[in-house]
Amino acid sequence: MSDSVLVYKGSELASYGFGDPHPFGFDRHDVFQRELVKAGLDTQLEFARPRQASVDELLLFHTADYIDMVSRKSSEGRGYLDDGDTPAMPGIFDAASVVVGTTLAAVDAIMAGSCKRAFVPIAGLHHAARDRAAGFCVFNDCGVAVEYLRKNYGISRVAYVDIDAHHGDGVFYGFEDDPDLIFADVHEDGRYLYPGTGAAEETGKGPARGTKLNIPIAPGAVDSDFYREWERVEQYLEEAKPEFILFQGGADSLEGDPITHLCYTEEAHARAAAALCRIADKHCEGRIVGTGGGGYNRDNLARAWTRIVQSFVAAG
Ligand SMILES: [Zn+2]
Secondary structure, eight states: OOOOEEEEOOHHHHTOSOOTTSSSOTTHHHHHHHHHHHTTOGGGSEEEOOOOOOHHHHTTTSOHHHHHHHHHHHHHTOSBSSSSSSBOOTTHHHHHHHHHHHHHHHHHHHHTTSOSEEEETTOOOTTOBTTBOBTTBSSOHHHHHHHHHHHHHOOOOEEEEEOSSSOOHHHHHHTTTOTTSEEEEEEEOTTTSTTOOOOTTOOOSGGGTTOOEEEEEOTTOOHHHHHHHHHHHHHHHHHHOOSEEEEEOOGGGBTTOSSOOOOBOHHHHHHHHHHHHHHHHHHSTTOEEEEOOOOOSHHHHHHHHHHHHHHHHHTO
């Protein structure tokens, strides 16, 4: 198996966004790629091209009616896919399918042994539900990846770990009654931030009751607050013994994000990524896919995502 780290790069991936003045602009991909070069990491990585997901792949997580609706609205190219957060941009169907396809390509590359870890900027669209768009997220690439790992590789114990400022509600509720989806999410307390969910008492439903970890954190939380909670995430993952880790490393939990109120530095992302690599090495044959998630202050997202990649490289 190759020990290399793969980063996905390409205009098809950059085309997922909503243009000015929407916070999820088209420039986020390039800002990150430039920072990788500035940090000297581009020479220590391999790059791979995005690919588009097929409708059959989208159907692993999403409903047929919802996929049809996105396709229709994408052709019309006006209005919103939800209540006003996620514009129906012309071509958004293809762009959102590329985000999903690229996360699946990262899964395939790791499962084929052509790399050990992979990072997909722009992906980690954690608010999209099985049957609706939400919070800038059209298709839920991580949700599809969980089902894809099960169907194509027989891997059922997937851990989804999310440090974006927002709760990963699309993933959480998509697998709320599924005891095999290992879920840990540290996010700004839902009383103060969209989407308002993810209370500590939300631990799963039915057969999954008591199996999931939601950790709301107060507005203004700094790195030391995060590290205190993060210890619980590590302990939880050690006990859960996942076979594959999907990491949503949203950079909107850094101080200065225009739409959230957390105050971490990029060290939080570096440390979380390093810890996840250790846990992946112990339980998952090293297998981890990182996704960029949110982050609307451009300097913050560039630094936080770059530090995640740096931790992946340093972990060997
Ligand atoms: Zn977010």
